Structures are given as C-alpha cells and as structure tokens.
Amino acid sequence: MAKLRIFPERIIDNISKMNEYCKKYNKKWTFVTKVLGGYKPVLEKILQPDVILGTHSIGDSRVSSLKTIKKINPKLVTMYLKPPSSAYIKSIVKYADISLNTEFATIIKLNEEAKNQQRTHKIIIMIEMGELREGVVREKLLEFYAKVFNLTNIKIIGIGTNLGCMYGIEPTFDKLIQLCLYKQLIEIKFKRNLHLISGGSSITLPLLGKGKVPLEVNHLRIGEAIFLGTSPLNNKKFCNLSTNAFEFDANIVEFKKKERTPDGVIGEGNVGHAQLHTESLEGIKEHKAVVDFGVVDVDINDLKPKDHGVQFVGTTSDLTVYSLGKNPTEYKTDNYLRFSPDYMAVARLMNSRFIEKEVA
Numbered sequence: 001m002a003k004l005r006i007f008p009e010r011i012i013d014n015i016s017k018m019n020e021y022c023k024k025y026n027k028k029w030t031f032v033t034k035v036l037g038g039y040k041p042v043l044e045k046i047l048q049p050d051v052i053l054g055t056h057s058i059g060d061s062r063v064s065s066l067k068t069i070k071k072i073n074p075k076l077v078t079m080y081l082k083p084p085s086s087a088y089i090k091s092i093v094k095y096a097d098i099s100l101n102t103e104f105a106t107i108i109k110l111n112e113e114a115k116n117q118q119r120t121h122k123i124i125i126m127i128e129m130g131e132l133r134e135g136v137v138r139e140k141l142l143e144f145y146a147k148v149f150n151l152t153n154i155k156i157i158g159i160g161t162n163l164g165c166m167y168g169i170e171p172t173f174d175k176l177i178q179l180c181l182y183k184q185l186i187e188i189k190f191k192r193n194l195h196l197i198s199g200g201s202s203i204t205l206p207l208l209g210k211g212k213v214p215l216e217v218n219h220l221r222i223g224e225a226i227f228l229g230t231s232p233l234n235n236k237k238f239c240n241l242s243t244n245a246f247e248f249d250a251n252i253v254e255f256k257k258k259e260r261t262p263d264g265v266i267g268e269g270n271v272g273h274a275q276l277h278t279e280s281l282e283g284i285k286e287h288k289a290v291v292d293f294g295v296v297d298v299d300i301n302d303l304k305p306k307d308h309g310v311q312f313v314g315t316t317s318d319l320t321v322y323s324l325g326k327n328p329t330e331y332k333t334d335n336y337l338r339f340s341p342d343y344m345a346v347a348r349l350m351n352s353r354f355i356e357k358e359v360a
Helices: 008-024 040-046 063-072 086-095 104-116 138-148 173-190 202-208 224-228 343-351
Strands: 003-006 028-032 057-060 078-080 098-101 121-126 154-160 196-198 219-222 246-259 285-291 303-305 311-315 320-325 336-341 356-359
Touching (some): 057 063, 078 086, 246 343
Parallel strands (some): 003 356, 028 219
Antiparallel strands (some): 285 320, 303 336
C-alpha cells in the first residue's frame, strides 16, 4: 500500500515560527487543520497547549474534525470554516465556538440551537469581494447586519472575506482596505464593535512583509503555510518554514522494460490519463515502473517526484506508470518512488482510505 509519511515535529516548528511572524505584525491567526482530514494521531501531537498557545483558534471545515479536536482538548476555541449546512446545525453549535456565515436563514437556526444548548454562538460574516465563492453581496451588507444584531444567542465578532481559493483573486491592498471600510461603516451605523477583520489565508502572508496589508486587518486563517511551508500567492517557500512535513512513497509493483508508445488502435474506451508522444518512437524502449496509487487517491499533477529522472507516463483508477528511462539508479520491484506532495495532494491522500499514513 502506498504511504504518506507525516513529520509532526516539522509542523510544530512551523507553528512556532508563524506565532512569531504574526506577533511581529500584530495579527491574530486561526490554525486551519482541514488538510489532515481529522486524523487524530497527528492532531494529538500538534494541538498540545504549549504548541498552539499563540493561536487565536483552531479551524476546520468538517464537523467530524472539530469533534475530534474538542475531544483532544475541550478548552480549544474552534472555528467552522465554511457556511454551515442546516443539517448539521446542532453539531456545529456543539463543536464550533465560531462559524463563518453568509445566510440569514442559517444564522436564525444557529441562534435557536444556541438557545437550546444555552450557549452564545459567535460568528464572522463573510463578504463577497470578487472571488465569487461564499459571501454576502456588498449592497446587502448593512441590511444583513441589521437583522443579525437582533438575535439573542448570536454574537458577531467580525467581518471577513475569502480570496484566492477558487479563481485566485489576490488579496490586494485595495481589496483589504474596502473590507476595513465596511467594518467601520457597520460600527458607526450600529454602534457595535467588530473585533476581527479576517483578511484571508496563507495567500495574504507574503503581503504582510511588504506593507500591503492594512493595519486594521487583524486576523488570518492559515493552513497551507503551516503544513507545506508555502503560500498560494506564488507557490513558493514562505520565510524560513519547513517544506518537507509530508512525503509520499508509492511501491513499485511491476518493473519492466517496455515500448514508449502503445500498440494498437486507441479508442474512446480508456478510463485513465496518459502522456502520448507525438513524435515517432516505434521500437524505442524504456524502463517503466507501475506503482500502487491512482486517480481515486490523488491527482498526479499535485505530486513532484524526488528523483528528477522519473517521468510521468499514465494513470488509472488504482495504478500509475512512471518512466525511469535507462534506469541509472537501478530501481526494481518492491522499491518505492518518493514524491513531494503539494497541499491538495496531502488533502486527498489524507482522505484516501487506500493510502497508509505513517507518523514519524
């Protein structure tokens, strides 16, 4: 079975460095753990009180993961990171201290359930700022806040936006200053304080050091930088963070020298994805390794072979083929190919029950 190797100490080191970085710029941050898929053996190691002391809260987009987090430490402040589904209102109020919201009908249900559980549920209202994912449209913002402020068991603690996740809209200074102005407008009109302006995710981090994040933006939701050491703004290493907290090993289940091009009529019946050569390569052979993962486990475009001589050939549901050329490193059956996974690769591998997880 292919294996994802996880190094918690490297993640913990990144958390410590992020605490220092955000403190330097006077920003609070929510540690986003959703890439782990609620995997308890890792969460138990990285959610120790001395490790996450400098964080504002722990965020996840799965109720089951928040439940696991609360079992590990009931005192942790948790945040549900997407608009709640009505089907999970009871669990969200129980396991999430804070949730991100965009629908008034849902907030009414959160308020009713919070009454039943004798709690005050905190919310951040998300605003649509161009990414066209979740968010209250700006023309309706004041009307929206006016209704929510009247709910007895709901406390609005902030305003936020999501940028960079779908279309890749960047959190520019102009975008973020608009967010700050909306916050000021709401506070003046309703005479209420909003404590947080949540200005994005790991994509916003590189802008801090360049002075391109308004001072009023005081909260970020950070996951990728902690787990992968990178920012989606440029997909490069961020500061001095570790980029090798995850490694993926795929077992070579077959190793043979075969033709470079397929033989026969290529029809429409294939269920896989393969690299076809346009030049004539008839009679040319190369060493090919068949490894034990497929498209149901991970997208090969999200994996980078550690050995630069390894080239992708094709993939199917549960097997993938790589070319090793002249095999200068002498691979053989029962060896493995090692890969560096990116953020989406880690997320999919963590959620695949066909991939072994090894905590180093």
